[in-house]
Amino acid sequence: MKRKSPSKSQAKATSVSRRTFTAGLGAVGFTAGIAPFNIVRAQGAALKVGVLLPRSGFQAGIGQDCQRGVDIAAGLLKDMGMPNLQIMNGDTETSVDVARSRAEKLIGEGAQVLVGAFDSGQSSAIAQVAEQKGIPYVINIAAAPPITEQGYKFVFRNFPTAPMILGDAFANQKEIFATTGSAPKTAVFLHVNDTFGTAMKGGIGAVMPKFDMPYKIVETIAYDPAARDLSVEISKAKATGAEAMIVVSRLNDAILLTRELVKQRWSPMAILSMGPGWYEDQYIKTLGKLSDGPLSFVPWYDPNKPLSKTLEAALAKAHPGVSLNTNHVYTFEALLVAADAFKRAGSTDPKALADAIRATNITNNVSPGPGIMFNAKGQNDKLKLSAIQNRGGKLVTVAPKVAANAKVEWPLKPYDKRA
């Protein structure tokens, strides 16, 4: 029987040619083939986090220290079941302008969340860019209050503001004065004249009267954080005859101030620091025995929380000899906030991420207080501070009593009496 073949027109109208069939098969196969991969990619894709830190310039020491918190985060977050983060590094060069341009550059390169930048001035600039571009920004360290007072929707801060720092600092100081039965009657206040230092100066004026402190600030001395020589500042402070020295400083200037105290033969009753510098590893290593004694009232970590121990162990493994401090803790927690939000949002959409960050409720954390949660302004207002003291190259917590692991050494041992 002879098979009847269709006419050409019929074939065109009804049949599927070999070429069409192959193309269709290919398309189906391609669609079917990549669909599962798409799902896998969405599930395994990393969140691109732009980490902005002062890795060079005069804040480089602290910026590099914050970087240690970034270095140890990947392993810890993985152990906590958090999604992967793809870290995109940016160097602010300790400059507000560079911080702004680097933030724009990172967003342009695909950063979905920004983290950083240790310094209030630089963080303010990044916050403006993040808000303008609609990219969530989690501040690791910066205390100037205005950053979270602008009504920003994409800016979050897991770090106390200047008034929060001062409130806890004064409370802890009073506890120490009560414990030792001794308190200075006068103090000289030295502070860096950057955004943070100026905010702290303003905060002291506003917060101190509420605490009925036993001392009076006899003089306030502002200085350049990039100063190379602080001999004049110490001469001026010494000339006031104040019993204690209150400082809001950075790292390099804290070292310079200490050297000048020794050279100018002045040992105040106490050095009360309300900022970084005096507890940093580099401060302790550079000054050795001369680093002992200063009291720092700082956002610290709760040594009793399980994650603190894990973080401490991870840091000890990655950077032997480096003690866990504020820089590592709050940089790690900023990344934790980003990872946790990404996990809950299940998306890299900036608005979804911002909404997820706003709803953060992390109780398994490192910093003191009930955990990480943000108020309507994007501020974690539940953080608590500790008073720590440099002792034999280590840091001990001396207040508040609930978190203390040592008694305060009071007054400051005179520098000329140290071996």
Added chain:
Amino acid sequence: MPFDVYLNVAVGGLLTGLVYGLMALGLSVIFGVVRVVNFAHGEVMTIAMYLAIVLFSALHLDPLIMLVPIAAVLFCFGYALQAGIINPFITRAEHMQFLLLVAIAIIIINVLLILFGPDAQSVQTSYSYDSFQIGKLIVDATKLYAAGAALAVALALYGFFQFTTIGTAIRACADNYTGALVVGLDVKHLYALTFGLGTACVGAAGVMLVLIVDVTPSLGPAYTLLAFVIVITGGLGSMPGALLGGVLIGLTEAMAGLIFTPSAKSMFAFAILVLVLLFRPQGIMGKKAA
């Protein structure tokens, strides 16, 4: 405020100013002869500072003892830099010289950053924390030693230019470039020699400054700017002017910090610069352009 506070601060400012002066002297010498403004001056100084730190940390060699050897190394560096890279630019437009030296400065900063990292480093000698007390006057020992060494180096440099044949030849080059060529002087060699001397000078200043300040790779630009302020105040190309400018800026910064506010130290230094530019553009000890 008691008088002794003013005295202490003034003495500290004077001593620091002398070291600043030596640093600026190098810049002034180079410009006075080669007519090239070294925009990498502060960065070259940081090389010397790091050399001092490496020698101290590795071999415990005191920076003051290593002053001459490090200055000699910097001399070779400056000589090679001038002879190999800068010399072809001497007859080119000033903006090209500027770009070349800024490029050299950036390269130096980044190489130091790669080699030493961004952390501040310092030298802790046995006398790092010493001070001398004379009545109520407390003098920082390191500043005193550094200022003494700065004066000695400046005097040696002055003696070299005034009393040696090579020094006279260099001055001849500075006075009349064409004339120097006509009488057969090897100007290229003399220029390289001068640039070497200038870098040796700033190297010596760096070795002394490392006793006073901590060093980071990014320290250079601030000192380049400071050197410019000093030499413009003292008179570009004038050796005594550079020392005087250094002392003046050191004293002004110290006293302004004490009397007004430490934050305004630099402001007053720049105010002096503006006044000099307004009323004596050639600098306090500079010569008027013919």
